[in-house]
Amino acid sequence: MKSNITELICPKCEATGSKEIQKRICIHEHMDFKQDIMSGAFFEWECPGCSERFFIKNPFLYNDSENRFMVYYIPDFEERSHKIPSLIKTKSEYDTDSSTLRIAADYVTFVEKIRILESGLDDRIVETVKLLYSKLTQQETNNLVYSMVFEGGGVNDDLRFAVFLKDNDFEAVIPYTLYEKTRDDFSHLFTDETAEQFIVVDQQWVLDMLS
Ligand SMILES: [Zn+2]
Known part of the structure; x- marks a missing residue:
């Protein structure tokens, strides 16, 4: 784990x-920090x-080498991709070549990405599920879904989401079989990513892929 002591002034x-x-963590070497990171x-x-x-x-790189993903939390980041920091490329414990590389620009997304990727799901498919569910909800109830956040579940298990409408929120449970069907229908439309950069994968990413 890499850290710096920073002076702070209370606002x-x-x-x-x-x-x-x-600045970064290999989580399986520091599992004692996991709960505090997620909270x-x-x-x-x-x-x-x-x-x-x-x-x-502050920017923070989370590396899960067992589940082969990294989430780069870059607060308020506005772009869609970020090159791999050269320092990371030289470190053997950061296997960027065979890891899924994602950016999260806010803390909620950061935690969500970790939950999705450590449960063994493909976040590109999860974002597609969200997109389809949001469109369907809007058609059926005339309610705009502002946000949908993955909360739990995974392979062979129901997927649970917090769904936020304008003045209401609720939990949506989506069967794993629906995730599988979405994967079968959509994954061939997603071009292979090069593992050469961190990218933002959200509903916009899915729309960009489909257009
Ligand atoms: Zn104070």
Whole structure:
């Protein structure tokens, strides 16, 4: 794990303090951090003056070498791809050649990507499922789906999503067989990605692929 000590000033009481900012992690070597990464506590800083907690936005590379994926959390990133940092290419524990490489520009997406990819699902298909479900919901109920977030499930198990409408939210359960059917219908439309960069895969990515 690579970290830097960073000086921080509390925006509320202006007390100064410091935090060890982690830049990247090979999660299977540091499983003790997993829970805090998934809860967000890992990224928080508690002000020594007023005890207020703040979420510190910094780029963070999450590497799961067993499930062969990396999620590069780059807060507020607005582009669709990012080249592999040259430092990572030289490190054997970061096997970028045989890993799925994704970008997450916000924390919710970061956690969602980890959940999807560690459950063995193909996130391109999961995004397609979301797109189809959102369109169907809109047609049937005239409600616009603002967001759909994968919450759990996986191979041979129902997929569970939090669905957010304008003034309502609920859980949607989608059978694994529907995921399989979506994969059979759509995966041939998705061109092979080169493993040479990190990319954003979301519903927009699916639309771009289909157009
Ligand atoms: Zn403070």
